[in-house]
Amino acid sequence: MRTHHMSLIKTNEITSLLLIISVIFILPLTLTYSLFSDIQGVSNQQKIEYATQLLTIIAIIFGGLAVSINAYFTSRLSLGVDQSVLTKHINGVLGWDKNPAININYKQPNIEEFAPERFSKAIEQLGNEKIETRFAAIYALERIAKDSPKDHWTIMEILAAFIRENAPVRSEDEDEVESQESSKLPTDIQTALTVIGRRDSQNDPINQKLDLRNTDLTGADLMDANLSKAILIGANLQWVNLIRANLSEADLSEVDLCGSILYEANLQKAILPEANLQGVILRKANLFKAILYDANLEGATLYDANLEGAILYNANLEGAILCDANLCGVNFEGSNLQEANLIGSNLQKAKLIGANLENVLLSTANLQEANLQEANLYEAKLQEANLTGTNLLEAFLQKANLSGANLSQSEHLELEQIELAIGDRTTILPENLQVPKHWR
8 A cells, every 4th residue: 555655646746747848848839939930031931940940959858858857756666666565575574464554563572472382392392202302391491481470380380290200209129229320310300400499489479389399309409599498308318419509498307418518508497307417518507497306417517507596306416516506595405416516606595405415515615594404414525615504403414524614603503513523723613612622
């Protein structure tokens, strides 16, 4: 329609111009006739010859002018048509709407409109036998989750289900067979974990949790992964890299984390009852109010970690390193801290009722107002420890080293307990107790 309109305009312009030329051409003819008709002394034959010559010259001039003008407008009209055709061709190649009126206000289609088709194709490829195809499908799903926030959580649940189905915890017999073969985590499982770990958690629905329970993720790389509030009950996380990982409020009940690295990991309010944390590195980790009752932390490194308000009831911390750790208000009731290193740690208001502190290192530790009732402190190293206001009711202090320790204002401390301990003149005792004679 636009081309036809342009052609009509150009045609009208040419017609008007030709009319003007015709008028201009007729005018000289009239003037010529009047001029030669009034000349005296010239024969009619000569008048006709002169007029014919003059008219021929005028005709040549105006003819050339008409041809030039016609060529000019013809070229402009052809150019307009060619441009219109070229525009239509480009629009066709780019897949734009064929309606020129729509093309004028063309808008890029919403990418979410193509999500269902891409989604279906990626799901189909996720079940492919070739690991390369599954690998590509996982990344395709990640792209859809980013482009279409409404599909974000569905995709995360699909990837979690994919991991559960393809990496379940093996039985003991299967584990023995697997140990003889390659124990490397499959590429597609690692890729799915990576995608889940770096997802935009702001698109997670409220009160929804990732379900990765009973999965075997041995040797996985989850550095900086976001697994907050994830359900990992019974999962195998041995030798996993969890440096700076976010596991806050995650359910890690009965999880095997033996040999894993959780340096600076966030385990705030995490649930870890009966978890195996043997030999785990938790240096500078945040375990604020974490639940670790009956957990195995034998030989674990918790140097400079924050365990304020954590529950370690009946936990095994034998040989664990808790130097400079914040253990304020921690519940160690019935726990085994034998030979653990708590030098410089803050045990203020900690509960150590019935705990085994045999041969534990508590030098320079702060035990102010801690509850050590019935605790076993046999051969414990309490040099220069602060036990001000500590409850030592029936605490067993045989061969405990109290050199330089401050026991002033300690509660329920009896002479019989002191006589079993080792101290010297630097030990500060409550005012009601005398220094035993055998002390140096």
